[in-house]
Each structure stands twice: as structure tokens, then as C-alpha cells.
Amino acid sequence: MATTADIRTGLIIKLDNSLYSVVEFGQNKTARAAAKVWAKLKGVDNSRSIEHTWNSGDTIFPVRIEKKAFQYLYQDDTGYNFMDNETFEQIAMAESAIDAPQFLKEGQEVSVQINTETEQYMAVELPDKIVVKVTYSEPGVKGDTATRTLKPATVETGATVMVPLFVNEGELIRVNTKNGEYIERVKE
Numbered sequence: 001m002a003t004t005a006d007i008r009t010g011l012i013i014k015l016d017n018s019l020y021s022v023v024e025f026g027q028n029k030t031a032r033a034a035a036k037v038w039a040k041l042k043g044v045d046n047s048r049s050i051e052h053t054w055n056s057g058d059t060i061f062p063v064r065i066e067k068k069a070f071q072y073l074y075q076d077d078t079g080y081n082f083m084d085n086e087t088f089e090q091i092a093m094a095e096s097a098i099d100a101p102q103f104l105k106e107g108q109e110v111s112v113q114i115n116t117e118t119e120q121y122m123a124v125e126l127p128d129k130i131v132v133k134v135t136y137s138e139p140g141v142k143g144d145t146a147t148r149t150l151k152p153a154t155v156e157t158g159a160t161v162m163v164p165l166f167v168n169e170g171e172l173i174r175v176n177t178k179n180g181e182y183i184e185r186v187k188e
Contacts, residue, residue: 021041102180
């Protein structure tokens with residue numbers, strides 16, 4: 001049991017017999033009425049995204065989750081396959097349970113969220129930033145660096161990332177997996 005004061009981004013709560021992850025939250029205070037707490041929620045066990053409002057101090061029901069290190073192996077008909085780094089147990093997860101499947105590389109370390117009450121695998125999180133190799137990119141024209149002009153580049157996972165003109169094929173780049181944006185070039 002917790003109250004609305006305990007809400008934070010990433011918290012998983014039980015609401016109407018479904019599990020939701022808090023994406024964003026805030027408070028609305030008015031002069032006469034009691035404060036309200038609102039949250040944008042993304043379904044963990046369903047594909048719904050909702051907004052919900054509580055009175056300040058209302059009871060919420062957080063779900064205890066555990067994060068465990070897994071390694072991405074491969075993709076097949078059953079879904080995306082991962083291996084537990086400690087027990088070597090293999091699990092298959094649906095694409096909808098992975099936060100950025102377009103950036104998965106074979107052998108990559110990820111963290112899997114496990115519901116401690118039901119021992120059910122809930123979601124797969126990639127690291128916030130990953131290093132990938134550019135496999136295809138149009139060549140940049142020398143001298144086009146005055147403005148932040150971007151061009152599409154295909155990386156080794158098959159995803160397309162918008163990169164600055166000076167990034168060429170075969171270079172390593174760091175990418176933010178949460179929004180798919182280019183961060184910087186990586187020296188080999």
C-alpha cells in the first residue's frame with residue numbers, strides 16, 4: 001500500500017485489475033479544491049495508454065518488480081529469445097514487451113522486469129545508450145557542418161537513425177534507445 005505521494009516515473013501500479021507503468025506524472029493545486037495528482041500510464045500487460053487522476057493522498061497499489069540481467073540471443077517464430085546470465089534459462093518475449101526492439105543486437109545485455117508476486121516476465125529494457133555501427137549512409141559533403149543538418153543512416157541492427165552529415169559508413173555511433181536519437185561518434 002502506498003499513497004499518491006509515492007508516485008514516480010517507472011513505478012508499476014495495479015489499476016482496475018491491470019498493470020500500468022507510470023510514464024509521466026504531476027500535481028495540480030488549486031486555491032479552493034484539494035490537490036490532484038495525475039499520471040500518464042502505459043499498460044504493461046495490455047497495450048493501452050491512459051491518463052488517470054487521483055485526489056492527493058489516495059491509496060495506490062504498486063507492484064514489486066525485480067530487474068534481472070539477461071542476454072539477447074535471437075529472434076524466431078516464438079518471439080525474441082533471451083538467456084538468464086545466472087541460471088542460463090531461456091525465455092521468449094513478445095515484441096510489444098520490449099522498449100526498443102529495433103536496437104537489439106545478438107549477445108547484448110538487457111534487463112528483464114519480473115513481477116515478484118507471480119514470477120511472470122513483464123518487460124525488457126535496453127540500456128539507455130548503446131554503441132552501434134553504421135552500415136549504410138550517404139556520403140557527407142565536405143563543408144556542410146555550419147548547421148545541424150541530419151541525414152538518415154542504417155545501423156547494424158537494421159534501424160534507421162538520423163545522424164549529422166559528417167558521420168560515414170563503418171563508423172561507430174552512440175544512440176539513445178529511448179528516443180532513437182544520435183548522441184555522438186565513438187572512437188574505435
